Amino acid sequence: xRFITLILRNLFRRRTRTLxxxxxxxxxxxxxxxxVGVSWNFERAFSSLxxxxxxxxxxxxxxxxxxxxxxxxxxxxDRIRAIDGVAKVAxxxxxxxxxxxxxLVSVLVNGWESGSLxxxxxxxxxxxxxxxxxxxxxxxxxxxxxxxxxxVGDTVDVAGEPLxxxxxxxxxxxxxxxxxxxxxxxxxxxxxxxxxxxxxxxQARSSTAADVSALRARIEAAISGVAATPARDQIDHDxxxxxxxxxxxxxxxxxxLLGSVGMLNTMVMTVFERTQEIGxxxxxxxxxxxxxxxILGEAVCLGLLGAVMGMVLALIGxxxxxxxxxxxxxxxxxxxPPVLAFGLIIGLALxxxxxxxPAVRAAALDPSEAIRHE
Amino acid sequence: xxxxxxxxxAVPVLRGERLSKRYPDGKVEALRGVSIHVNxxxxxxxVGPSGCGKTSLLHLLGGLDKPxxxxxFFRGTPxxxxxxDRYRALEIxxxxxxxxxxATLSAVENIxxxxxxxxxxxxxxxxxxxxxxxxxxxxxxxxHRPNKLSVGERQRIAIARALANEPSVxxxxxxxxxxxxxxxxxxxxxxxxLRQSRGLTLVTVTHSPDVAAAAGRVVxxxxxxxxxx
Numbered sequence: 172x173r174f175i176t177l178i179l180r181n182l183f184r185r186r187t188r189t190l191x192x193x194x195x196x197x198x199x200x201x202x203x204x205x206x207v208g209v210s211w212n213f214e215r216a217f218s219s220l221x222x223x224x225x226x227x228x229x230x231x232x233x234x235x236x237x238x239x240x241x242x243x244x245x246x247x248x249d250r251i252r253a254i255d256g257v258a259k260v261a262x263x264x265x266x267x268x269x270x271x272x273x274x275l276v277s278v279l280v281n282g283w284e285s286g287s288l289x290x291x292x293x294x295x296x297x298x299x300x301x302x303x304x305x306x307x308x309x310x311x312x313x314x315x316x317x318x319x320x321x322x323v324g325d326t327v328d329v330a331g332e333p334l335x336x337x338x339x340x341x342x343x344x345x346x347x348x349x350x351x352x353x354x355x356x357x358x359x360x361x362x363x364x365x366x367x368x369x370x371x372x373x374q375a376r377s378s379t380a381a382d383v384s385a386l387r388a389r390i391e392a393a394i395s396g397v398a399a400t401p402a403r404d405q406i407d408h409d410x411x412x413x414x415x416x417x418x419x420x421x422x423x424x425x426x427x428l429l430g431s432v433g434m435l436n437t438m439v440m441t442v443f444e445r446t447q448e449i450g451x452x453x454x455x456x457x458x459x460x461x462x463x464x465x466i467l468g469e470a471v472c473l474g475l476l477g478a479v480m481g482m483v484l485a486l487i488g489x490x491x492x493x494x495x496x497x498x499x500x501x502x503x504x505x506x507x508p509p510v511l512a513f514g515l516i517i518g519l520a521l522x523x524x525x526x527x528x529p530a531v532r533a534a535a536l537d538p539s540e541a542i543r544h545e
Numbered sequence: 546x547x548x549x550x551x552x553x554x555a556v557p558v559l560r561g562e563r564l565s566k567r568y569p570d571g572k573v574e575a576l577r578g579v580s581i582h583v584n585x586x587x588x589x590x591x592v593g594p595s596g597c598g599k600t601s602l603l604h605l606l607g608g609l610d611k612p613x614x615x616x617x618f619f620r621g622t623p624x625x626x627x628x629x630d631r632y633r634a635l636e637i638x639x640x641x642x643x644x645x646x647x648a649t650l651s652a653v654e655n656i657x658x659x660x661x662x663x664x665x666x667x668x669x670x671x672x673x674x675x676x677x678x679x680x681x682x683x684x685x686x687x688x689h690r691p692n693k694l695s696v697g698e699r700q701r702i703a704i705a706r707a708l709a710n711e712p713s714v715x716x717x718x719x720x721x722x723x724x725x726x727x728x729x730x731x732x733x734x735x736x737x738x739l740r741q742s743r744g745l746t747l748v749t750v751t752h753s754p755d756v757a758a759a760a761g762r763v764v765x766x767x768x769x770x771x772x773x774x
Contacts, residue, residue: 172671173667180650448645452658454633455662456631457630457634457659459630461662538609542609
């Protein structure tokens, strides 16, 4: 018999209690993993929105925390293009619409120019992209097409305007795959924002941090009232992303606190119930550190069981989240392997936080007194 | 044990000098200056009414507890100078009235429990446990959990467990206290056989006149004192 056999047998001595404790830990860990997973996927989607396209700077109105509320004159594009160090410039108008019949309350509509650099990273799966002179047409992201049940040749109503679906595309960014692209002029007309754009994306001639920083300074000096933000900063400073990070950290802290209290409760109870047994083991010559290893080993196994159950629950939960209409197209229904590994770390952390005190207490028991314990 | 002096013939295997034991509340004085010696290979029964200090004396001799005053010697070396855990693991075997077998382990696995403190690899632990369970006549019950064994069988397993690390001293606290007369006789015979075949020293705490009669020497206690030895 190996020592681990003894630990596992002890753990399943009170099967119901062990499974209930593990289930409690699993729920806490699953909640953390799903939130971290959402945050991770959200950030990755956001990141590929810019970095996948080779965008170095995003130019919007200065002083705004939400990019969607930015409004700039489309003609500023020519002035930016003329600045030294700029390779390419593309205007972008973004808005959000709803499709009540499909239960989609928040769908991103991108107004782009035909052939814009913003199209890089997107692949047309069905149909085609729009031509420069085309209006009242739309390209649907694959997830949006799926959610709306539309295909090439169908019509979608956007802000009261019927648009003909001419293409379905896939993008490196989930945000775009859950969104639609329409000609810039069409979106400006639909939203009553003729001549206006949300902002510009800029490709620099040199993408080194120093050159991008210098270009940023030149743009902001040349055009008053605009902020040229490096793509990475744009991601880091995004309000929604920051909110998700705060929520993730808070949920993780809460889950670890609740989980470790649950673990502590179970292990303290275990040690109390087994006081006499621990006394006997000490009488048989077991050292304090072996008693400590046994109790801590039980806590670690319990924590790992909770972590594995939590991972399974997180994967199920993530697919459950996708049943929520607002999540479709914004959240990727996967929990990446590094996030799953984080679940194991949390499981071990809970084991240590909840198991150390009972283990130390068990090891410190006076054997003679413990044997007399009823 | 490496830190124990070689035992000259005249040195008792266990010796208690003026042992006193007061429990932390200070009200109960379990032992009051008791001195005792047990020679190598001897069988000693400690008898007396409940609360006279028999079990406290056994715990002090077995290094489970420390005396408030006085000292216990093992083969002439004070227990205070020995590693208590190693002493209990290698030199002493404990047998309890309520057996105290681990409910989650089979009979043969229970015998292996004290061997975790030895460098024996798992396979050797297992083969040694098999030999011991055969010696106590329960090889056919090797895979049964304690709740599937009779009380007599449980005590046999507990005795085999006490012998797991080949101790030189067996300390038994009311080993037949929970047994009927038939099982009592069998356990007494087993203990005596083991003592003789292995040259064990046996110290038994008991209420039973039959157990006392089976011992080579009887130590009588009352109110924390030895009144007859």
